[in-house]
Amino acid sequence: MAALNLISEALQKGKAEDVKKMVTDALAEKVAPKKILEEGLIAGMDIIGGRFKRNEIYIPEVLIAARAMHAGMSVLEPMLIKAGVKMIGKLAIGTVKGDLHDIGKNLVAMMYKGAGFNVVDLGVDVAADKYVKAATDGADIIGLSALLTTTMVAMKGVIESLKEKGAKAKVIIGGAPVTQNYSDEIGANGYAADAASAVEIGKKLLGK
Numbered sequence: 001m002a003a004l005n006l007i008s009e010a011l012q013k014g015k016a017e018d019v020k021k022m023v024t025d026a027l028a029e030k031v032a033p034k035k036i037l038e039e040g041l042i043a044g045m046d047i048i049g050g051r052f053k054r055n056e057i058y059i060p061e062v063l064i065a066a067r068a069m070h071a072g073m074s075v076l077e078p079m080l081i082k083a084g085v086k087m088i089g090k091l092a093i094g095t096v097k098g099d100l101h102d103i104g105k106n107l108v109a110m111m112y113k114g115a116g117f118n119v120v121d122l123g124v125d126v127a128a129d130k131y132v133k134a135a136t137d138g139a140d141i142i143g144l145s146a147l148l149t150t151t152m153v154a155m156k157g158v159i160e161s162l163k164e165k166g167a168k169a170k171v172i173i174g175g176a177p178v179t180q181n182y183s184d185e186i187g188a189n190g191y192a193a194d195a196a197s198a199v200e201i202g203k204k205l206l207g208k
């Protein structure tokens with residue numbers, strides 16, 4: 001059996017093709033997609049995040065690991081969706097204006113898909129009017145991601161724009177610099193520190 005720690009190790013080394021193959025093998029061996037995601041891919045990316053923080057590795061290594069993560073996710077995503085139950089709500093999620101970080105946002109999107117949500121990925125560097133349009137188009141939840149202290153301030157503007165248009169969608173926010181205090185301060189409906197709790201909060205907000 002493809003051990004999940006081997007997936008994590010290959011991801012950390014940036015071996016995209018190996019990660020893709022090991023994820024495919026693990027799925028063929030009936031390992032649960034959520035387990036592969038959490039104990040293989042997310043576990044590896046968490047280690048990369050920590051090593052980058054301690055200056056043990058630099059941006060190129062992080063980018064290569066991120067590419068391996070995306071390679072694994074490309075195989076896993078349809079399975080996570082398949083494993084999910086019927087659609088329980090619609091999430092539109094994007095990284096706010098000026099911010100290009102998308103790994104965490106993609107993870108949250110994937111976990112929502114796996115939990116049975118219809119997910120619209122708005123991408124990165126998303127302006128407020130795009131979130132407003134997504135809400136008008138029927139999103140129950142708007143997800144805002146920011147990884148920079150300089151871009152998290154844009155979240156407040158998005159919430160104000162949504163209020164101005166009378167949008168009923170609930171707003172959840174997250175990303176490394178974001179806190180529960182900040183969420184309360186700008187009037188978001190929920191905050192989560194990781195992708196799994198992000199889903200719990202979304203379900204709670206919709207009364208599921």
Ligand code: B12
Nearest residue numbers: 049100101102103104143145148149174175176194195198
């Ligand atoms: C990978 C990375 C990059 C990659 C991004 C690749 C990509 N496709 O995303 C690259 C190399 C491009 C990059 C660029 C930059 N980066 Co950068 N980057 C990182 C790094 C190492 C990891 C981020 C990551 O992916 N983590 C893994 C994921 C899984 O975690 P996460 O994003 O936090 O997401 C989880 C939760 O936060 C939460 N979550 C996330 N989004 C959401 C949304 C919702 C709705 C909810 C509920 C929850 C939620 O759930 C996720 C899953 O559990 C961080 C360091 C760190 N430890 O965070 C720095 C970091 C964020 N970067 C930083 C900086 C400074 C930059 C640059 C400005 C560097 C430069 N000088 O050019 C540029 C900015 C580019 C831009 N305009 O956006 C700083 C930010 C400092 C600050 N406080 O503002 C950090 C903290 C590094 C550091 N210690 O200095 N970066």
